[in-house]
Amino acid sequence: MPKRTTFLGPVALVTVLIAAAAALVVGGGLRATAATSPGAPLASTAGCGKAPALASGSHTIQSSGQTRSYILRLPSGYDQNHPYRLVFGFHWLGGTSNDVDSGGTDGYNWSYYGLRRLADAAGNGTIFVAPQGINNGWGNTNGQDLTFVDDMLNQFESGLCIDTTQIFSSGFSYGAAMTYALACARPNVFRAVAVYSGANLSGCNPGTQPVAYIGLHGIRDNVLPIANGRTLRDTFVRNNHCTPQNPPEPAYGSLTHIVTAYSGCLPGYPVVWAAFDGAGHDPGPIDGSTGDGWHTWTSGVVWNFFTQFQSGTSSSSASASASASASASASASASASASPSPSSSSVSGGACSAAYQTVNSWPGGFQGQVTVTAGSSAINSWTVRWTLGAGQTITQAWSGTLTTSGSSVSVGNASYNGSLQPSAATTFGFLANGTPSTPTLSCTSP
Secondary structure (H helix, E strand, O other), X not given: OOOHHHOOOHHHHHHHHHHHHHHHHHOOOOOOOHHHOOOOOOOEOOOOOOOOOOOOEEEEEEEOOEEXXXXXXXXXXXXXXXXXXXXXXXXXXXXXXXXXXXXXXXXXXXXXXXXXXXXXXXXXXXXXXXXXXXXXXXXXXXXXXHHHHHHHHHHHHHHOOEEEEEEEEEEEOHHHHHHHHHHHXXXXXXXXXXXXXXXXXXXXXXXXXXXXXXXXXXXXXOOOOHHHHHHHHHHHHHHOOOOOOOOOOOOOXXXXXXXXXXXXXXXXOOEEEEEEOOOOOOOOEOOOOOOEOOOOOHHHHHHHHHHOOOOOOOHHHHHHHHHHOOOOOHHHHHHHHOOOOOOOEEEEOOOEEEEEEEEEEEOOEXXXXXXXXXXXXXXXXXXXXXEOOOOOEEEEEEOOEEEEEOOEEEEEOOOOOOXXXXXXXXXXXXXXXXXXXXXXXXXXXX
């Protein structure tokens, strides 16, 4: 995990805010390359079918008259004929690309905020890139950091096999600000973004188009207070035409987190807000603790958010679909924003119901998600049970407590998501070996 001494401090924050404001004035007109044109075709890249022009490791590239650097991480067994998901990981102020790639003191388990570990566990392959900011930050003066990303993408798409409908960005603190800037400026390039404890420090131009968005922020953050994260979130609540609300946040001292999915969003453009208590300015909070660690819940929540999007559904094509159906009901929006998959639901005594969805699959494995919804009365706990199909085994679960006995599976609520108001919902996810099937679920609440 990154050390707190490298985080954006209050004094540095004032300096950065002033610099960011100046950059916004000077760099108001950020260039848009052909890769970001709304009419540009989105498909497999020119690098498909050819030996990779880039290998895992450190690289340099000329951008805006400067030598910039990044670290690239190709999946094991890279296949030149397979279009890969691409995930950017941006470092915090004082951090480095190596911190993001190496995972710091937690090593591989925290590489790319824990997403690399989950990608490898899923087995379907993801390319990761950790760019290096100028002076270990993302001031984006005159839009130079946006141009840096454009230049990297041009290099990746010509030299690697990339699925251009599966490009994502994640970042913490100043890196979150840069990720937010990309969401604002490159909505037709990035399918979704994850903003960990961010603020508007790298600009937002023009910031008017929808992008799938998940924001995570601590209520105790004394470096970039949570009001900053709410403001960033609300940009995409508005752009994505979600139903405005004040999502619940955990009480101070509860040492828990609450994840809320907005309703009514345009199809393909969900917005999720994850607020937590415990750790302050930190991307890896742990429930029940004021510390941090690689076994945080944030990795699974972000990975689950990214992998719900199916290959071939780009931001630009989703935008066209969304514009055509913006008047659809909230329930239709929720259905369209999720990946088509086998699903089933059942109700036990009206206390709660559970609905299953396969959000991703690959040869020999799959990722499942279960949505638990309270009935007409509030509940304080829940348990979902089902029977695994032939050859299925669960390898990892998050946002719930997993128990297995042979083919019988039981997942109880975690400490932070057991209490649900009437009709309120929460989710848990898991990775499994085998072929996905349609389980019959039961949900009980004592």
